[in-house]
Amino acid sequence: MPEGDTVHQAARRLHQALAGHTLTRCDLRVPKLATVDLTGRTVLEVTPRGKHLLTRFEGGLTLHSHLRMDGAWRLYAPGERWRGGPGHQIRAILGTDESTAVGYRLPVLELLRTADEQRAVGHLGPDLLGPDWDPDRALTNLLASPEIPLGEALLDQRNLAGIGNIYKSELCFLLRVTPWLPVGELPEETAARLPVLAKKLLEANRDLPPVSRHRPSTDALRAAPPSFRSTTGRTRPDQRLYVYGRAPRPCLRCGTPVRTAEQGDGSRVRPTYWCPTCQQGPTP
Structure with a gap:
């Protein structure tokens, strides 16, 4: 399972690539979200909470993910070959005109109302790298x-x-x-x-040093x-x-x-x- 600093770095880079952009592609490959399409919604922010990632969209929706042992989010530039793993391991695709975030082997992926995020992360203690640190x-x-x-x-x-x-x-x-x-x-x-x-x-x-949002790194x-x-x-x-x-x-x-x-x-x-x-x- 990744450490908190790794998850915060991931959130920062996802935020740099996606925040403020409108989704041109959305594919959530888990049964309970198979009919969900967030295309056309603007990504407001990607924020970490402990080892959890919260991707917030306009309209009061949040995509909650957790990497656990094997999960990973990777960023790709337009036309770049996806190298994060075989296609059957992809659980989420969030694409904009400038970059595409692909979630591989994500064991936790759920869509929540932003107002209900506490259902997913309310049990956590103070976040060592978060504003609630105490x-x-x-x-x-x-x-x-x-x-x-x-x-x-x-x-x-x-x-x-x-x-x-x-x-x-x-x-x-x-x-x-x-x-x-x-x-x-x-x-x-x-x-x-x-x-x-x-x-x-x-x-x-x-x-x-942050990764440039114009040249997202697949690693x-x-x-x-x-x-x-x-x-x-x-x-x-x-x-x-x-x-x-x-x-x-x-x-x-x-x-x-x-x-x-x-x-x-x-x-x-x-x-x-x-x-x-x-x-x-x-x-x-």
Whole structure:
């Protein structure tokens, strides 16, 4: 599942390409939307909410999509060959005179009244990159279930919206605790740092130069995390992340081999990385 910064980048680029333009083509290839045609409507904006994308149209309609593990929105210039995947994986086509947005493998695609968007995103906690960000409320949400392991609590979008598996592992490393430490056992000072540090990491990786709306990039909206993400401040490919994906290579801080194990509640299990020297707390 993409991180919040990736979804915000995708929303920004979709907005640059579509907002203010009238749809000349609309094809929504999911059964419940098969008869829907938004052709002739103007795209007002594309905005992110956590890991959700909301494309708003004149007339009070919103197309809600979520990428989850495999979904992707790609942008194409007129006449450009579509390379996002085979045609049977296309779930949405939104075309204007200047560009076409194609949604591949979208597991969530629904049309809502804009006034009813809360039905889709009202359960989310404060968005780390959104105007509703509230670090105090995010921390209160996290501490409401003190027995939950920190790593699982960070991935629960009801607590705070935008953290994925990469930032989960990296945040725990920077806080010097393992992802299996119960949230309620976080030292008070460490808990206070958590929402501030999370926002700092996502902002640092979100604020990249925008893609020109006149030459949309077909690689700009991939569901996979961007290859240039860095939590260390370094640019070398093998030194951009402290622990995520590094096992069994040495920790960048102390040289101890990084370890990995699965973490989750049984319904959603994610590979998790940590340094057994730098991070304190329970481990599998």
